[in-house]
Amino acid sequence: MSMVLYNDLTRTKEPFVPVREGHVGFYSCGPTVYDFFHIGNARPFIVFDTLRRYFEYSGYEVTYVQNFTDIDDKMINRANQEGISVSELADRFIAEYYRDADALGVRRPTHAPKATEHMAEIIDLVSTLIEKGHAYEVNGDVFFDVASFPAYGVLAKQSLEDLQSAARTDVNEQKRHPLDFALWKSKKEGEPSWPSPWGEGRPGWHIECSAMSMKYLGSTLDIHSGGTDLTFPHHENEIAQAEAATGKTFAKYWIHNGFLLIDREKMSKSLGNFLTARAALEKFPPRAIRFFMLSAHYRSPINFTEESLIQAQSAVERLDNCWSDLQHAKKNPGSKEGGAELVPLLDGLKNRFKEAMDDDFNTAAALGVIFEGVKAINTFLKESSEPDLPSLERAEQFLRSVDSILGIIGIEEGEAHGDEGEIENLLKERETARRERNFSRSDEIRDTLAARGILLEDTPQGTKWKRRG
RNA sequence: GGCGGCAUAGCCAAGUGGUAAGGCAGAGGACUGCAAAUCCUUUAUCCCCAGUUCGAAUCUGGGUGCCGCCUCCA
Structure with missing residues (x-):
């Protein structure tokens, strides 16, 4: 191909x-x-x-x-x-x-x-x-x-x-043909210029x-x-x-x-x-802008509106969620081979991704393929209570590889803000509160963190947190 | 006037002959202490008319609407 x-x-x-x-x-x-x-x-x-x-x-x-x-x-x-x-x-x-x-x-x-x-x-x-x-x-000008x-x-x-018939009136008497165009322009007062065989001027x-x-x-x-x-x-x-x-x-x-x-x-x-x-x-976040630009075929006109960009932003968040869920699952992998279906499916999608890109750089179709992969990965994560590391890594590789081209997934983000330890402590406190069914305290902690742009998600494998885009 | 493009669900957008990818938004459900995320279900007579074909969103002709270039411009 x-x-x-x-x-x-x-x-x-x-x-x-x-x-x-x-x-x-x-x-x-x-x-x-x-x-x-x-x-x-x-x-x-x-x-x-x-x-x-x-x-x-x-x-x-x-x-x-x-x-x-x-x-x-x-x-x-x-x-x-x-x-x-x-x-x-x-x-x-x-x-x-x-x-x-x-x-x-x-x-x-x-x-x-x-x-x-x-x-x-x-x-x-x-x-x-x-x-x-x-x-x-x-006179110092050169025309093609x-x-x-x-x-x-x-x-x-x-x-x-x-x-020629469509050309708007061209008043330059020096040209032999109205469509002749300047290769070199002679210097006018106050303009930068360079020496040439036709005198000082610019290209x-x-x-x-x-x-x-x-x-x-x-x-x-x-x-x-x-x-x-x-x-x-x-x-x-x-x-x-x-x-x-x-x-x-x-x-x-x-x-x-x-x-x-x-x-x-x-x-x-x-x-x-x-x-x-x-x-x-x-x-708007840079990756939302990239997503927007790549969401239509490059030869089609696209219409930049607030709504389109908000849609793109939501789409990118879905991608990010999949990535961070994968990272979360990797921290505590199981041993069951849950990926027996996932891996060949992703291989097929990878091929379809290439086919789309090979066909006159059809990024819009390629994005569709990526989202099919995202759904498959999400389903795998949900249905396999003990996702095995090789499958998780294969899923990660799929996302990494398509993203090395498109640059729309938050793979390298979320580094070092210096408050990670504090957040972890609050999460522990919240975990205790939840175990004691002290929900007003646990919700209070969640709200406090949310106000700082930190979102919590309770999963069967523990609470995971992320910063807002 | 010449050259060219586009018209697909509420919105964005793939799909060039075999009964419509994907995303966003919405509705219902599952899960959850509640959320969030996720999953399941659900939403399209493919601008109009005529034609070709067993069969057309996809091809042909004719409309209608929108847009670009012909001037510096991504």
């Missing part, structure tokens, strides 16, 4: 066959670091990181590259507003990016290149395009000559004529991704991903630049995530429904 991915280039699902066996070269368009990233940006970060993890889980070595756009109009404008340099702005929001992305469980990429640190590669690529007759210079690249429109699935937006992705991944990438809105023109232009320069296929698979809406509307500052990931993290 191998992976099948929906390729936007062909608009069909295709078997995934990497350029180099056992290896995946994966480039994902990263943030422009002029502000905190918003909850819509968080979707590709989470989703494509998860896809990367799944490739690794499946045995591939993955080189995962996600860039930082640290020079463009937005960067310059914001830096001017703040009265700081563009590089200071970039440093600040790269740090903020990592703070939020780390909190969301997004693993760091293999490489996180910045445009400003790759001027040599960018200038090389532009020079090559000029030499090959695919670009032209006008769209008409020189017959395949222009492969991703958009539209002809140059169709694209256009699209060129950095082509230059950096090929530097780290070679001239043919396996996968190039980004939000669906990047399909045109950004990715179309990347293909044109890269392929015109190298004559080779730039990326074998183009994948795009669907939009995230807020209350059924596109997020925008003017509508007032703009939500940063930072703000979302203050309101």
